[in-house]
Amino acid sequence: MREESPAHHVKDLRLHIGEHTRIPEKILECIPWFTDVDMISLLGYAVVPLGYGGFSPLWEPLFWKLPMSVRSLTVNTSAVTLLQVRDIMAQLPNLDDLVLSRLAEVGGRKLPGIGTVLKGKFGGRLMLSGECVCEDVVNMLLEIPSGLRFVELDIYCTHDPLPSSAVRLARACRKTLVKLSHTVDYHRKPYSFSYSG
Amino acid sequence: MLILSPDVYRPDTFERFLDLTRFPNIQEVAFGFRADRKGGRPPWIPAALSTLGSATSPRLSVIKLNFTSSTGVLAETMITNLGNNLRWIADEVARIEREFEGAVNFTVLTDSRFEAVLDALNVRF
Numbered sequence: 001m002r003e004e005s006p007a008h009h010v011k012d013l014r015l016h017i018g019e020h021t022r023i024p025e026k027i028l029e030c031i032p033w034f035t036d037v038d039m040i041s042l043l044g045y046a047v048v049p050l051g052y053g054g055f056s057p058l059w060e061p062l063f064w065k066l067p068m069s070v071r072s073l074t075v076n077t078s079a080v081t082l083l084q085v086r087d088i089m090a091q092l093p094n095l096d097d098l099v100l101s102r103l104a105e106v107g108g109r110k111l112p113g114i115g116t117v118l119k120g121k122f123g124g125r126l127m128l129s130g131e132c133v134c135e136d137v138v139n140m141l142l143e144i145p146s147g148l149r150f151v152e153l154d155i156y157c158t159h160d161p162l163p164s165s166a167v168r169l170a171r172a173c174r175k176t177l178v179k180l181s182h183t184v185d186y187h188r189k190p191y192s193f194s195y196s197g
Numbered sequence: 198m199l200i201l202s203p204d205v206y207r208p209d210t211f212e213r214f215l216d217l218t219r220f221p222n223i224q225e226v227a228f229g230f231r232a233d234r235k236g237g238r239p240p241w242i243p244a245a246l247s248t249l250g251s252a253t254s255p256r257l258s259v260i261k262l263n264f265t266s267s268t269g270v271l272a273e274t275m276i277t278n279l280g281n282n283l284r285w286i287a288d289e290v291a292r293i294e295r296e297f298e299g300a301v302n303f304t305v306l307t308d309s310r311f312e313a314v315l316d317a318l319n320v321r322f
Contacts, residue, residue, distance in 0.1 A: 156229075162241040167215055174220045178256075182215070183229030183263070184239065 007033035014041040017079050032065040040066065041074040042088075045102075071124070072097035078104050082136055086114045095120030100132040111136050115143030123149040123176065126169075129156035138165035141172075148172045152179040215245040218253040227261035232279060232311065233268065239282050246289035251296050259302050260293065262286070262322070266310035276317060283320045290322055 013034050070092045075085050081104045089095060133155055141148060150173045155166045217223060230239045249257060293301055305322040
């Protein structure tokens with residue numbers, strides 16, 4: 001069955017995980033078939049917030065057999081935590097582009113040192129928006145042992161005009177950065193989605 | 198009569214100051230600002246623009262500014278909060294155009310609501 005699969009032609013894999021309380025195992029088993037995929041996106045708003053019985057399937061071992069070909073990761077879902085994103089990124093040694101638009105929030109929990117296991121290239125585009133422009137995300141990226149070489153940095157703030165974390169991130173890429181975009185939206189309030197993790 | 202309060206940018210720490218003299222390969226800079234009813238304060242934009250120079254950013258070729266407003270109400274607080282910052286931005290745009298001798302392509306996007314703010318302040322880019 002695997003040999004007959006056209007999965008190796010797929011370059012862009014999008015998982016709408018937010019709407020489901022459980023990802024069928026059959027789907028998880030198929031993910032390693034996508035041997036040449038370039039981009040993976042995790043999308044969807046969590047109906048059942050993590051911590052209330054939802055989304056434990058993301059931790060099942062099968063999910064973690066991600067293809068090493070992935071160069072671009074997009075996360076726009078409240079169904080995964082930053083720690084889970086880190087674990088996904090840790091499987092992707094060729095990761096160049098990273099887009100973090102939405103994450104599950106674990107209130108008040110600091111995560112020092114989580115970036116030290118990451119080995120991606122990080123030489124493409126980094127986009128952070130909303131509450132993803134935060135200390136934990138930036139610290140994770142700054143902790144990457146091989147450093148950051150992003151050529152494009154796109155930051156969209158909704159609560160702090162120029163967070164010091166954003167400045168630190170830009171400075172970390174200063175030698176390679178070609179395009180810098182920084183937007184502040186005073187009108188759009190960050191969505192409130194928090195729980196005790 | 199509009200009374201504009203002084204709004205000189207004083208970065209509280211160096212960490213909050215985007216110093217673009219340290220980005221030797223920068224080619225494109227885009228800053229966006231969406232004001233709300235109170236206006237908001239964008240001093241980080243002209244402060245960052247003030248660090249762009251032909252000697253330190255030799256590859257700079259594009260600057261994009263995008264100003265929009267969520268409200269058409271020209272509240273006094275909005276005008277006050279935006280006023281000096283927008284004038285400072287306009288001054289920096291003019292300086293960069295002179296210093297780079299036309300080598301930098303400026304794009305300034307605004308919506309009709311923000312145009313009304315610029316008109317009230319008599320600021321032109």
